[in-house]
Amino acid sequence: MKASVGGYARATDLQHAITLLEAADGMARVLAGGQSLVAAMNMRLSTGDLLVDISRLSELRGVTDEGDTIRIGALTRHVDVEGNALVRDHAPLLADAVKVIAHAAIRNRGTIGGALALADPAAEFPACVLALGATLHVMGSDGERTIAVEDFFQGLFETELEPEEILTAISIPKAEMGERQVLQEVTRRSGDYALAGLCLVKRQGGHRVTMLSVGEQPELATDAMAKLDDGDIEGAIVSLRAEIDPPSDTKASAKYRRHIAGVLLRRAVDQVTGDAR
Ligand SMILES: Cc1cc2nc3c(=O)[nH]c(=O)nc-3n(C[C@H](O)[C@H](O)[C@H](O)COP(=O)(O)OP(=O)(O)OC[C@H]3O[C@@H](n4cnc5c(N)ncnc54)[C@H](O)[C@@H]3O)c2cc1C
Known part of the structure; x- marks a missing residue:
């Protein structure tokens, strides 16, 4: 079956992406790694939406040391989460999780932000970030807000994200001395x-x-x-x-x-x- 798409726009920066989402008035979907969204479109579980492609927004990619926390950009791919030294040292649970997520082809394109925004109850990253007590960073037309992970997941494939909001990053508290994950x-x-x-x-x-x-x-x-x-x-x-x-x-x-x-x-x-x- 062919996917049904209501248009495609490649965002040039984060503000452009938010403007596109806002203009679509709830009829747009963020496209990150496409590993779940494109499959859903092919099965006609998602139809007619404008695709707002954020995959080239380099500011949403990578892992940084922020003192007591590490900050993982939403577009950081599964394979890069696994291979990152800061993640392995301070949040090894996430690196271990990648080893059991799907197959190499999916891990090479899928992003941690996509996995969290999708909120599949069978996925590893949502359960991991909840166990780690993460904070999620979200950007929308009203600016940035942070959401405690305990408030982020709202049900089956449902999160606190509004339709015009983008998950930009995830902050994870660094593991204490002797912590086990x-x-x-x-x-x-x-x-x-x-x-x-x-x-x-x-x-x-x-x-x-x-x-x-x-x-x-x-x-x-x-x-x-x-x-x-x-x-x-x-x-x-x-x-x-x-x-x-x-x-x-x-x-x-x-x-x-x-x-x-x-x-x-x-x-x-x-x-x-x-x-x-
Ligand atoms: C065959 C197969 C097997 C899989 N097996 C597993 C598995 O064992 N374990 C597992 O955890 N996952 C599994 N996955 C899912 C995979 O990890 C996906 O890559 C991931 O869930 C979604 O990431 P993505 O970047 O591809 O998101 P996309 O497919 O691009 O997007 C997914 C959803 O999130 C939204 N979204 C994406 N990024 C953002 C953002 N930054 N802000 C707001 N909304 C956003 C999109 O609009 C869409 O609704 C599997 C997928 C497939 C196809």
């Missing part, structure tokens, strides 16, 4: 979306646990986190299975995903404590 997931085949996945971040201030593919959006598993903070691993597993609401689909039942959630938490804790089973 772990991603565990189960997939049928290498490169597939995970049947279920779990991020665990252990800091001095406590644990942060998020999951992917077990609900409409990534959420902090607060009951399980509190149990882990108390050192009660068995209690954390019970709590995690109780607080998620996984779907049943052709790939896995809700019951299986709930079971896997507990298994993944145990594996993640073992990995963090070095007691790998």
Whole structure:
């Protein structure tokens, strides 16, 4: 099937992109790496919109050291997130995540901003940035605003972004001395979306646990986190299975995903404590 497009415009800078989006009055889509959007257009899940191509805006690309945080430009490709020394040193969870995202061709074009703006509940980056406590930087016609990641994901493929806004960057707090960041997931085949996945971040201030593919959006598993903070691993597993609401689909039942959630938490804790089973 051929894609249905309502026009194409290549933005020359960020302000131009915002002007184009605003003029389209809700009938435009930002085009970044195109790995999800073009597939959706080919399937006619997205039709008739003006495509505002931001892919050449170099100011939205790359990783910078900002003191207590690193700032990752929204157009930084998955492959560049994985290979970046600042990411590997200060947010290794993101570099580890790239290894299990899709295939090389998709990782070479897909961008971290695209993955977050899309808010696919089966994607790795949304769950990772929530576990890391990121801040998202957004630009629109009213200027720049920042959104705490806890407020960014609003449901199935839904975020806080307004139609004329562009996600410009993501700030991640640098890992503390001794901090551990772990991603565990189960997939049928290498490169597939995970049947279920779990991020665990252990800091001095406590644990942060998020999951992917077990609900409409990534959420902090607060009951399980509190149990882990108390050192009660068995209690954390019970709590995690109780607080998620996984779907049943052709790939896995809700019951299986709930079971896997507990298994993944145990594996993640073992990995963090070095007691790998
Ligand atoms: C076969 C296949 C397998 C995949 N497997 C995985 C996987 O295992 N794990 C995983 O996490 N992902 C997977 N993906 C998704 C992939 O990682 C995408 O690249 C990513 O989700 C979207 O990034 P993009 O830059 O290509 O965004 P695009 O496709 O260009 O855009 C996606 C959406 O985000 C919006 N958008 C993009 N950038 C911005 C921005 N800066 N500001 C505002 N809105 C924006 C677009 O308008 C669009 O709605 C897979 C994709 C395919 C096609």
